[in-house]
Amino acid sequence: MKTTLVLTVAVLANSVSSVCLSKGMKDFPDGQLFSASGLLVMGKHVITDPWMIAGVMLLITFLAAYLTALSWADLSFVLPATAPGYIVTLLLSKFYLGESISPARWAGTVLIVLGTFLVARTYQPSSSTLATGKTGHEGFHETLAKPTTDALGDSR
Amino acid sequence: MINFLLLSTVILAGAAGDVSVAHGMKRIGEVNRFSLIALVRLAVRIAKNKYIGLGIFWKAVAFFTFIALLARADLSWVAPATAISFVVETLAARYLLREHVSTTRWAGASIVCLGVALISL
Numbered sequence: 001m002k003t004t005l006v007l008t009v010a011v012l013a014n015s016v017s018s019v020c021l022s023k024g025m026k027d028f029p030d031g032q033l034f035s036a037s038g039l040l041v042m043g044k045h046v047i048t049d050p051w052m053i054a055g056v057m058l059l060i061t062f063l064a065a066y067l068t069a070l071s072w073a074d075l076s077f078v079l080p081a082t083a084p085g086y087i088v089t090l091l092l093s094k095f096y097l098g099e100s101i102s103p104a105r106w107a108g109t110v111l112i113v114l115g116t117f118l119v120a121r122t123y124q125p126s127s128s129t130l131a132t133g134k135t136g137h138e139g140f141h142e143t144l145a146k147p148t149t150d151a152l153g154d155s156r
Numbered sequence: 157m158i159n160f161l162l163l164s165t166v167i168l169a170g171a172a173g174d175v176s177v178a179h180g181m182k183r184i185g186e187v188n189r190f191s192l193i194a195l196v197r198l199a200v201r202i203a204k205n206k207y208i209g210l211g212i213f214w215k216a217v218a219f220f221t222f223i224a225l226l227a228r229a230d231l232s233w234v235a236p237a238t239a240i241s242f243v244v245e246t247l248a249a250r251y252l253l254r255e256h257v258s259t260t261r262w263a264g265a266s267i268v269c270l271g272v273a274l275i276s277l
Contacts, residue, residue: 018226018235025227033224042220052223086236093232101232108274109232111267112239118264119242 003073003081010065011085017058019092024051079120083113162225163234166218167241171248173214180207236275242268 028045032038046052069078086109093099184201202208225234246265249255 015235018231021223022226022231022234025223028227030228033227039220042223046223086239089235090232093230093235097231099230099232102277104277105232105236105275108271108276109236111271111274112236115264115266115268115271116239116242118260118267119246120264122258122261122264 003069003077006065006069007078007081010062010069011082011088013058013062013065014082015085015089015092017055017062018089019096020051020055020058022093022097024049024055074123076120076123079123080117083116083120086113086116159225159229159233162221162228163237163240165221166225166238167244169214169218169221171241171244173211173218176207176211176214178211180205180211183207233275237272239268240272243272 024045028042032041046056066078066082090101090106090109094101180202184198184205187198189195222234243265246257246261250257
């Protein structure tokens with residue numbers, strides 16, 4: 001129950017965060033993206049634009065909820081439980097951002113969710129690697145919690 | 157094409173950030189004291205740790221590249237496309253870390269790969 005609630009918050013915060021960031025960046029001038037001064041302009045945009053501020057806040061909410069869930073549940077459970085978030089983001093893109101989504105894109109996203117389920121099945125529950133890796137899962141979306149990282153960390 | 161380059165940067169910088177932060181936190185050790193003084197000391201140690209600083213740098217690179225990508229591409233492509241990180245991790249586990257990668261994981265990574273190809277059509 002507690003896990004369901006926290007993971008629901010994580011999924012919604014992550015999807016809505018992406019929508020806010022997407023909305024906040026839509027009218028950002030393309031030419032500014034790849035210039036040295038563009039980075040400064042982008043930095044200022046992130047801390048002044050209401051959509052960007054909301055997006056970053058929600059990202060922090062997502063991280064807090066995700067890391068909290070990982071502190072008592074295994075990645076092999078959390079990963080597939082949050083994978084349907086890809087579908088939530090797609091629905092929000094369609095109905096809120098008004099993007100037109102081709103059948104191929106729907107099919108591809110469903111495949112990605114299925115692929116995530118399969119990859120998650122290979123993460124052993126309660127292994128020591130996962131337990132010690134929890135502190136390393138700082139990131140900005142659900143794909144960032146990864147055993148690869150933990151293993152790399154261990155090997156050093 | 158530029159979008160795929162940006163996507164690669166998001167994934168690789170994000171992974172570099174994860175590796176650095178995880179390495180830094182392992183050097184700091186397990187957090188098991190939660191008094192105010194212990195937490196302040198912990199914050200100072202984290203702030204001084206160069207691996208964590210490097211990790212935050214890579215995370216910042218990943219974030220700014222991610223929002224630059226959002227300025228150029230549809231969210232309905234960017235969000236699912238980031239799942240390609242599962243493929244990158246699987247390849248890194250096999251070829252950089254020389255870990256054993258199970259058939260299930262290869263199958264999962266291949267399906268994700270196929271999915272990313274489909275959404276990019």
